[in-house]
Amino acid sequence: MTSSNRPGSHGSPEASGPAGLRPRLPSPLQEVADGRFARHGVRLLLKRDDLIHPELVGNKWRKLAPNLTAAAGRTVLTFGGAYSNHLRATAAAGRLLGLPTLGVVRGQELADRPLNPSLARCAADGMRLHFVDRSTYRRKTEPGTLAGILRATGAEDAFVVPEGGSNSLAVRGCRDLGQELAGHADVVAVACGTGGTLAGLAAGLPPGGRALGIPVLRGGFLGEDVQALQRRAFGGPRGDWSLDERFHCGGYARTTPGLDRFAEDFEQRHAVPVERLYVAKMLYGLVALAEEGAFPRGSTVAAVITGAPLG
Numbered sequence: 001m002t003s004s005n006r007p008g009s010h011g012s013p014e015a016s017g018p019a020g021l022r023p024r025l026p027s028p029l030q031e032v033a034d035g036r037f038a039r040h041g042v043r044l045l046l047k048r049d050d051l052i053h054p055e056l057v058g059n060k061w062r063k064l065a066p067n068l069t070a071a072a073g074r075t076v077l078t079f080g081g082a083y084s085n086h087l088r089a090t091a092a093a094g095r096l097l098g099l100p101t102l103g104v105v106r107g108q109e110l111a112d113r114p115l116n117p118s119l120a121r122c123a124a125d126g127m128r129l130h131f132v133d134r135s136t137y138r139r140k141t142e143p144g145t146l147a148g149i150l151r152a153t154g155a156e157d158a159f160v161v162p163e164g165g166s167n168s169l170a171v172r173g174c175r176d177l178g179q180e181l182a183g184h185a186d187v188v189a190v191a192c193g194t195g196g197t198l199a200g201l202a203a204g205l206p207p208g209g210r211a212l213g214i215p216v217l218r219g220g221f222l223g224e225d226v227q228a229l230q231r232r233a234f235g236g237p238r239g240d241w242s243l244d245e246r247f248h249c250g251g252y253a254r255t256t257p258g259l260d261r262f263a264e265d266f267e268q269r270h271a272v273p274v275e276r277l278y279v280a281k282m283l284y285g286l287v288a289l290a291e292e293g294a295f296p297r298g299s300t301v302a303a304v305i306t307g308a309p310l311g
Contacts, residue, residue, distance in 0.1 A: 018068045018097055023052045023061055026180040029302070032270045037290050041297030044286075045185055046272060049177070050279075050308045055096065058306035059190075059197040060089035062177060063170035064161075068093055070169060071159035075100040077150070079140055079163040082110055083118045083253050083277070085307055086165050091127035101127040102155055104140065108133040117310060128153075166196025171203070171233035177304065178204020178211070178239070185302035187212055187295060189286055191278035192243070193252070195222050197306065199229040202239030211241040214282040217252045220245060247285035253277055259284055275307040 028048040037044045049058035056064060063086075068076065076099055080087035087103045094101035103122055111131040115123060123129060130153050132140075139145040141162070150156045161167065178201045181188050188205065192198050192213040202211040215222045223243055230238050249256050255276050263280040267273060274280050286303055295301055 018065065021053060021056065021061075021065070021093070021096060023056070023065070025052060025176075027052050029181070029184060030272075032272075034269065036287050037295075037301070040290050040293065040295065041299075042290055042295045043300040045300060045302040046270075047177070047181060047188070047302050047304045048272075050273070050275075050305045055092040056089050057085075057308050059174065059177075059304070060085060060165065060307070062173045062200070063165035063196055064089055064093055066169040066173045067159070067161050067165065067167070068097065068099070071099065073099065075102055075155050075158040076161060077102040077104065077153070077155050077158035078161040078165070079104045079106070079137070081106045081253070082116055084163075085118075085278075086163070087122050087127065088118055088125075088310075090161070090165075091122040091125035094127060095125040101125075102153055102158060103127045103129050104137075104149055104153075105129055105131045106134060106137040107131060121310075162194075164194030164196060166194040166199075166229060168229075168233040170196045171200040171229050174200025175204035177201045178206075178209070180204075181302055182206045182209070184300070186210065186299040188302045188304065189214060189282055190304040191216055191282035191306055192222055192226075193217065193278065195226040196229055197304075198241060198243075199226045199233065199238075201304070202226075202241035203230065203234060205239050209240065211239060213241060213243045214247050214285045215243060215245050216248050216278050216281050218245075218248050218250070244285060244289070247281045247288070249281055255280070262287075272305065273309050275305075275309050278307055279305055 030046045030048055032044055034044050052061045078090050091101050108131050174197045187210045189212040190197050192215045198213040249259050259280055262284050263274040263276055
């Protein structure tokens with residue numbers, strides 16, 4: 001087991017973020033011995049973005065930090081489902097920085113129910129929760145619908161961050177992830193929800209590097225979303241990237257007994273906590289791809305550990 005990157009302060013303005021959060025950047029790069037890869041002549045590295053910050057974990061730091069800087073003290077309003085890691089990270093950042101946060105939650109029916117552990121954590125961190133029906137939530141990016149939400153919450157002057165945190169600022173922040181991995185891996189894999197991390201990662205990798213996204217949602221729409229994010233952030237396509245849509249295990253926030261067994265086994269093998277909704281699916285996909293011979297012998301694959309289990 002080795003660590004190739006030492007903690008420090010990364011130099012780009014996107015990575016620096018708001019003063020006071022003190023991230024560990026670049027995040028450590030850890031080689032693990034795993035026979036499921038080794039027997040195919042493939043090295044496995046873990047890019048431990050889960051160690052960037054104890055509360056703004058992984059890609060949530062990379063995407064949120066530039067947005068929090070741009071908010072300049074205003075209320076941060078953002079969106080998510082009942083189990084959104086993005087809402088949790090935004091709420092934690094608000095508490096740490098003294099910023100008001102407001103979470104617009106998908107599902108009006110949840111308003112009268114006890115909060116699940118994820119939303120309870122958001123509330124404990126000071127986030128005000130506003131529940132909307134699913135039809136309104138689907139239209140949340142339409143100007144009229146968004147204006148109605150801002151009026152209903154009394155947050156007309158809020159700084160709005162999209163669901164999952166993926167906007168141009170976030171994508172440019174995630175470019176640092178690719179730059180940190182330059183020269184270390186032939187393929188870099190990341191779990192994908194909204195596509196912002198993949199869009200930035202691919203842009204930051206050097207020529208010859210390839211980014212692989214493992215979507216955790218069904219639908220087949222993510223490729224177009226990643227392309228659109230790169231156009232908005234960089235003016236056009238950047239980097240070599242692809243998606244493998246086979247490992248969502250039924251859709252977002254869904255797992256299977258087999259996936260749970262896989263995650264438990266990986267934790268026991270490597271003493272790395274495995275978050276189930278994103279990271280486990282990505283690692284499971286990489287093992288399957290290695291067995292299929294998708295990675296040439298002699299290649300190095302880096303798996304980005306973008307989150308940690310809810311504790």
